[in-house]
Amino acid sequence: MYKTLLGAPGFRKGMDLYFKRHDGQAVTCEDFYAAMRDANDADFSNLLLWYSQAGTPCLKVVTAYDAQAKSYSLKFSQVVPPTPGQPVKDPMFIPVAVGLVGSNGMDIPLSSVNHDGKLETITKDGQPVNTTVLRVTKKEEEFVFSDIPECPVPSILRGYSAPIRLDSDLTDADLCFLLANDSDEFNRWEAGQILARKLMLSLVSDFRKNEKLVLNPEFLHGVKSILCDSSLDKEFVAKAITLPGEGEIMDIMEIADPDAVHAVRTFIRKQLATELKDEFLNTVKNNRSSEQYEFNHTNMARRALKNIALAYLGSLEDEEITELALHEYRTATNMTDQFAALAALDQNPGKIRDEVLADFYDKWQHDFLVVNKWLSLQASSDIPGNIENVRKLLNHPAFDIRNPNKVYSLIGGFCGSRVNLHAKDGSGYKFMGEMVLQLDKLNPQVASSMVTVFSRWKRYDETRQNLAKAQLEMIMAENGLSENVFEIVSKSLAVSSLAQV
Numbered sequence: 001m002y003k004t005l006l007g008a009p010g011f012r013k014g015m016d017l018y019f020k021r022h023d024g025q026a027v028t029c030e031d032f033y034a035a036m037r038d039a040n041d042a043d044f045s046n047l048l049l050w051y052s053q054a055g056t057p058c059l060k061v062v063t064a065y066d067a068q069a070k071s072y073s074l075k076f077s078q079v080v081p082p083t084p085g086q087p088v089k090d091p092m093f094i095p096v097a098v099g100l101v102g103s104n105g106m107d108i109p110l111s112s113v114n115h116d117g118k119l120e121t122i123t124k125d126g127q128p129v130n131t132t133v134l135r136v137t138k139k140e141e142e143f144v145f146s147d148i149p150e151c152p153v154p155s156i157l158r159g160y161s162a163p164i165r166l167d168s169d170l171t172d173a174d175l176c177f178l179l180a181n182d183s184d185e186f187n188r189w190e191a192g193q194i195l196a197r198k199l200m201l202s203l204v205s206d207f208r209k210n211e212k213l214v215l216n217p218e219f220l221h222g223v224k225s226i227l228c229d230s231s232l233d234k235e236f237v238a239k240a241i242t243l244p245g246e247g248e249i250m251d252i253m254e255i256a257d258p259d260a261v262h263a264v265r266t267f268i269r270k271q272l273a274t275e276l277k278d279e280f281l282n283t284v285k286n287n288r289s290s291e292q293y294e295f296n297h298t299n300m301a302r303r304a305l306k307n308i309a310l311a312y313l314g315s316l317e318d319e320e321i322t323e324l325a326l327h328e329y330r331t332a333t334n335m336t337d338q339f340a341a342l343a344a345l346d347q348n349p350g351k352i353r354d355e356v357l358a359d360f361y362d363k364w365q366h367d368f369l370v371v372n373k374w375l376s377l378q379a380s381s382d383i384p385g386n387i388e389n390v391r392k393l394l395n396h397p398a399f400d401i402r403n404p405n406k407v408y409s410l411i412g413g414f415c416g417s418r419v420n421l422h423a424k425d426g427s428g429y430k431f432m433g434e435m436v437l438q439l440d441k442l443n444p445q446v447a448s449s450m451v452t453v454f455s456r457w458k459r460y461d462e463t464r465q466n467l468a469k470a471q472l473e474m475i476m477a478e479n480g481l482s483e484n485v486f487e488i489v490s491k492s493l494a495v496s497s498l499a500q501v
Contacts, residue, residue, distance in 0.1 A: 105181035179222030307340035314344030379413030444482035
């Protein structure tokens with residue numbers, strides 16, 4: 001936040017003074033704060049509250065455009081939730097980086113803002129700026145930009161300028177617009193993530209009601225705009241078109257539904273792959289390289305984008321795509337690309353998948369780190385009934401239950417497949433219960449790590465709760481249970497007892 005408030009030159013001045021004053025000393029956060037303040041003669045008012053007040057501030061923003069006055073206002077209100085020992089909180093100093101995006105997708109130049117009855121100039125070297133930092137320091141306050149020719153879409157908290165929870169009045173259409181056009185990469189990514197979460201939750205509701213699933217065309221357009229924008233950093237594109245994970249969506253549901261979330265996420269991936277097949281194919285082909293492996297940002301970004309495109313395509317049951325993935329696997333000049341091709345082929349069960357997995361193991365069986373990745377890839381597969389494949393791998397020469405890293409790769413990797421771990425027939429819970437008891441006799445620390453998979457069992461439907469609770473009770477009843485596992489299991493079961501009181 002200091003760099004956001006002071007800019008790079010101001011931050012450097014602060015760092016120079018900080019080292020001049022304190023090099024070789026044991027210092028405090030207050031010393032760092034003082035150096036930044038004094039070097040720039042800055043007024044940080046209540047910034048130190050970030051060090052003394054617990055909790056994450058929640059910042060609400062309400063926007064309004066006055067067409068007659070050609071002004072645009074942002075009204076902020078902040079709340080810091082109470083925490084133990086601090087029931088009442090003071091307003092925080094929150095730097096909010098803001099830009100306004102016009103209907104043409106370009107930033108509107110900003111030259112002044114009215115705040116607390118004062119008109120403040122926000123130009124740089126006499127020229128308007130595209131982004132400015134608003135200093136929100138009160139419980140409620142308003143900032144009004146003048147000379148705004150049209151109603152813009154606000155890009156708020158650019159560059160993640162403060163670690164807060166933002167609640168804005170942006171519509172889905174606004175978010176789609178930012179996803180397609182925002183010049184700030186963080187907000188462009190964030191718009192996509194918010195949209196994807198909302199879309200997935202909406203489709204989960206439709207799935208539960210047995211209604212037809214339909215992908216929002218504006219979301220599709222936003223993803224396509226990013227994928228086809230050659231001016232963007234390729235690593236950013238790879239991250240921006242990656243959907244939120246199933247676990248993230250289940251965490252924001254009142255009652256987590258692994259089957260519905262998995263079905264919806266799979267549907268969106270396949271729809272994007274189908275609708276943008278040509279674009280994904282071009283992305284793979286345009287980002288190949290037969291040159292010697294180089295570890296630098298340019299090549300890492302190129303590989304990341306190519307491999308996420310290949311992963312989308314791999315969700316399609318298409319012979320052309322299978323041949324493409326096989327080609328990428330066979331011609332890869334580095335393990336990153338080869339493993340990504342393997343992961344794409346791993347999505348669809350069958351002879352080709354089995355043959356490629358066996359081939360990969362034959363090539364890399366003497367590199368234990370690579371073999372751990374190979375185990376984890378298979379264990380975390382969402383293939384229906386994958387539990388049987390995992391049980392077979394327990395007897396594979398590459399696996400040793402006495403080796404913690406092997407356990408984390410295979411048994412821990414299985415927990416990465418929410419749909420198989422939380423299978424409605426209880427097979428995933430039964431497997432984990434058996435493994436916890438077996439591991440507890442060999443390595444209680446590893447067993448205690450594995451048993452945490454049951455700690456949130458109350459988040460699921462009644463059927464899954466009963467199945468998970470049965471495994472916890474089975475573990476609890478075991479003679480000679482270690483203190484490590486006993487502590488976690490007893491606390492997990494205590495959640496049920498408290499709920500019934």
